[in-house]
Amino acid sequence: MVNVxxxxxxxxxxxxxxxxxxxxxxxxxxxxMAGGVAxxxxxxxxxxxxTYIVTKLAMCVLSFVxxxxxxxxIADYGISVLTIALTVxxxxxxxxxxxxxxxxxxxxxxxxxxxxxxxQGGTVRTRPPEYAxxxxxxxxxxxxxxxxxxxxxxxxxxxxxPNYEVMVIDNNTADEALWRPVAEHCARLGPRFRFLHVExxxxxxxxxxNWARPYIAAGTELVGVVDADYVAHPDWLAHxxxxxxxxxxxxxxxxxxxxxxESSAFGRIANAEYTPFFRTAMIGLDENGAGxxxxxxxxxxxxxxxxxxxxxxxxxxxxxxxxxxxxxxGYTSTYxxxxxxxGLIPDTWAGYKKQRYxxxxxxxxxxxxxxxxxxxxxxxxxxxxxxxxxxxxxxxGLRNYILxxxxxxxxxxxxxxxxxxxxxxxxxxPVGWLVPFAALFVTKQVLRVAxxxxxxxxxxxxFLRLTIAARALFYVISVASFAAVLGRKTMWQRTDxxxxxxxxxxxxxxxxxxxxxxxxxxxFAVLSVAALxxxxxxxxxxxxxxxxxxxxxxxxxxxxxxxxxxxxxxxPTETIPLVSR
Numbered sequence: 128m129v130n131v132x133x134x135x136x137x138x139x140x141x142x143x144x145x146x147x148x149x150x151x152x153x154x155x156x157x158x159x160m161a162g163g164v165a166x167x168x169x170x171x172x173x174x175x176x177x178t179y180i181v182t183k184l185a186m187c188v189l190s191f192v193x194x195x196x197x198x199x200x201i202a203d204y205g206i207s208v209l210t211i212a213l214t215v216x217x218x219x220x221x222x223x224x225x226x227x228x229x230x231x232x233x234x235x236x237x238x239x240x241x242x243x244x245x246x247q248g249g250t251v252r253t254r255p256p257e258y259a260x261x262x263x264x265x266x267x268x269x270x271x272x273x274x275x276x277x278x279x280x281x282x283x284x285x286x287x288x289p290n291y292e293v294m295v296i297d298n299n300t301a302d303e304a305l306w307r308p309v310a311e312h313c314a315r316l317g318p319r320f321r322f323l324h325v326e327x328x329x330x331x332x333x334x335x336x337n338w339a340r341p342y343i344a345a346g347t348e349l350v351g352v353v354d355a356d357y358v359a360h361p362d363w364l365a366h367x368x369x370x371x372x373x374x375x376x377x378x379x380x381x382x383x384x385x386x387x388x389e390s391s392a393f394g395r396i397a398n399a400e401y402t403p404f405f406r407t408a409m410i411g412l413d414e415n416g417a418g419x420x421x422x423x424x425x426x427x428x429x430x431x432x433x434x435x436x437x438x439x440x441x442x443x444x445x446x447x448x449x450x451x452x453x454x455x456x457g458y459t460s461t462y463x464x465x466x467x468x469x470g471l472i473p474d475t476w477a478g479y480k481k482q483r484y485x486x487x488x489x490x491x492x493x494x495x496x497x498x499x500x501x502x503x504x505x506x507x508x509x510x511x512x513x514x515x516x517x518x519x520x521x522x523x524g525l526r527n528y529i530l531x532x533x534x535x536x537x538x539x540x541x542x543x544x545x546x547x548x549x550x551x552x553x554x555x556x557p558v559g560w561l562v563p564f565a566a567l568f569v570t571k572q573v574l575r576v577a578x579x580x581x582x583x584x585x586x587x588x589x590f591l592r593l594t595i596a597a598r599a600l601f602y603v604i605s606v607a608s609f610a611a612v613l614g615r616k617t618m619w620q621r622t623d624x625x626x627x628x629x630x631x632x633x634x635x636x637x638x639x640x641x642x643x644x645x646x647x648x649x650x651f652a653v654l655s656v657a658a659l660x661x662x663x664x665x666x667x668x669x670x671x672x673x674x675x676x677x678x679x680x681x682x683x684x685x686x687x688x689x690x691x692x693x694x695x696x697x698x699p700t701e702t703i704p705l706v707s708r
Contacts, residue, residue, distance in 0.1 A: 176240025179570065183232065186567065187225040193563075194218045200554070207550035210543060217539040224529050230522045234411040235403075236574055238582050246414045247370070248379075248463040254369035260348035262291040262364055262426070267335045268355040270300045273308040275471070276355050280309075283353065284316050288364035291351075292344050297324045298335035330440030332422075337437045347429055352446075354423035356471040358386065363467040367426045370461050377431040377458025378450070381424040382409065384466035393689040397472045397479060399589050400596030406464075406583055413462035417454065417519035422446035424468040431458045442496070443617065444489025451497055451520050457511030474693060476686035477637045483600050484607040484617075487527050491611035494524025531608030537675065541651050544668060548658045556663045599681035602641045635690075641682035648676035 169177050198215055233240075264283060268276055276295070283293050295313055300306045306324055313322040323342060328334045336352070343350070349371060353359060367379045382405035388394030412418045420427065425446070432438075435452035442448045450460065473479045499508045501521035512520065547553065579585040585593065610617065635642070652672035659665040 171243040172240050173242055176236075179236075179240070179574075180229070180233070182567070182570075183225070183229045186563065187222075187229065189563075190218075190222045190225060194222060204554040206552045206554060207546065210546045210550060210552045213539055213543045213546060217536065217543065220532065220536045220539075224533070227522055227526055227529055230518060231526055234415075234519065234522075235407050236578065237411040237414060238407050239574060239577055241414070244414060246410070246462070248410075248413055248461045251366050251463070251465060252369045254365055255372075258369065258372055259288065259290045260368065260371065261344060261346050262288065262349045262351055262368065263343045263347045263429075264291055264293045264351040264353060264364075265296060265336060265339060266293065266353050266355060267296045267298065267332050267339075268300070268306075268309070269298055269331075269335075270302065270305055271309075271355045273305060273312075276309045277312050279353065279355055279357055279359075280312060280316060280320065282358040282361075284320070285361050286359065286364055287361045288368070291319070291364060292347075293320045294339060294342065295320070295322045296335045296339045297322070298328055298331075298338070299326055300324070301326070330438075333438035333440040333442070333445035337440065340433075340437065343429070350427045350429050350432060352420075352423060352425045352427070353468065354470055357423050357468040358470075359424070360467040363424070364426070366465075366467065367463060371426075371428060373459070375457070375459050376428065377453040377456070377460050378420055378425060378427040379461045379463060380409075380418060380420050380426075381463050381465070381467045382406075383421060383423065384469045385472050386469035388472045391472075391474075391692040393474075393476075393685065393692050394472045396592040396596045396685065396688070399585070399592035400600070401472070403578070403583060403593065407578060409462050410464065412519055412523075413460070415515050415519050416459065416513065417450075417516045417523075418460045418462045419447040419450040419523065423470065424466075427453075428458070431456060442489050442492050443485045444493065447490060447523065448493045448496075451493060451500070454516055454520070455500060455510035455512050474689065476682075476689040479685075479689070480600070480603045480637065484603055487530070487604045487607035488611045488617055490524040490527045491531075491608060492524075494521060494528055495611075497524075527604075527608050528612055529608075530605055531610075531612040534605030534609055540668070540671060540675075541647075544651060544655060544659075544672075548654070553660055553662070553664065558663070561663070595681050595685065598678040599641075599685040601678050602644070602682060635683050635686050638683040638686040641679045645676045645679035645683075648672045648679065652676060 169180070172180075194215075197218070198211060201214070202211060264286075266276070266279060266283070280293065280295065293313075293316075295309060297306045297309065310322040310324065313320040321342070323339060325335070325338055328338050330337065349368065351364065363381070367381065370376050370379045383401060384405075385394075385398050385401065388398050409418065409421075422445075427449075431453045432449070434456050435449060438445045439448045454460065473482060498521065499506065500510050500512060501507070501517045576590070579590045579593070583589075649672070652669045655665050655669035655672060659668075
């Protein structure tokens, strides 16, 4: 009934806006029928969720029809060949990526669309007393502030679990003053803690973990991975190891969470941006059997790790890449929603950008390396991945691949505008044509607000922080994606955990390109209404350019905030380890 009502309202809106009654009736009828079928197939979804999915599927199909009609329509107004050609390319770029967008929506908004779940990680599973397999907790470090690592080790020494060891793997730290205090502290903590120092190995974190494999204690069944700055909850292993009673369980992942950021405006903004992925998308991936490991607070079955061939030293995101190979062996996984460890947020805009560059570049590498696992038919490499897992694992990399192409596509808007001005191109747009796109836009904004209020429990201020951070990262994410698409080599860079005082102007130098682009798109927004006759086309173009200008402008704003916060901290020296409160 909800589906029928929604499509009936859509029919009325489209007709009122000038659309053909017959055409709108056909689309609405087909949509309502498809919604009814989807309601029977997606029995665990709310009616509003199935309606959105069906509508987005319809957009994937009907957009081709709409585009042909639109191009034919503007051609009748004598529009120049250049403008038409650019418009066609822009439309095709938008349409071809709609299926991937739908999968991203399903991944992100299943927390809103579903009312019944199959996944196990929504509740804590305490291990039974008789089940305590040996766990090797590995802490890979490289040139870290000793105080931070020591606090991490102290937290691990308090784990409520009887059968574990802690291996600190220090790789390629040339300064003995950094690693020697950690080695001495391991000795003080007792025989359960072992410190390994190695120099001259490649592969960054993955290389260090692979190098340490022969040193894992005999009889170890599970491997835990904890980043150098993460303070673990005492119940971390007690509440995750129990899942491994199932011999098919390959890994259990807990979310990233953060600490010691509340006094920093930059830290609060970054934290607001980090959180949604772990409260929405990770749950959606887990529900579909395609959860990923995220580098820390992971517990992995050693047999699954060995069977996969160890850690991928070639990949910037060796953690999520490993999940593909573990699932390909037929193992399952679980994402536990509750945080069991808290790390540190980068203090600088430069550190924040480097981290996100790595997190974007790596999934593209994963997709390029493993795409034959995801292909349909006989061209696929045989594996234990089912169809749903193949779709979600493929899209985890493909969505980032697409971002690079879309970034290049941003040039089409200004070029189309200049072509229209040069050739005197302008055409009327029936309001009815805009109804489906306006409805989809409004729906997505409503879903974003619902996600923030109902799932994230964000206030209006926190929602604003999330928006600012997401926009500020747009450029670096796009550049990382495009670099990966082109196959440009990059180096694995750890997140710097030393506090380095910055002045505002040098910090802004890290956002020069974004600042220039913000100004350029603002100029195009003004040009749209100044050089073209005022109408739907010029107003829509101006709105799009202005929105993109604000997106780029968020980067220098965030760079300034990070530098201001560090200046206000009044550190007595240029480089001081960040010691948690």
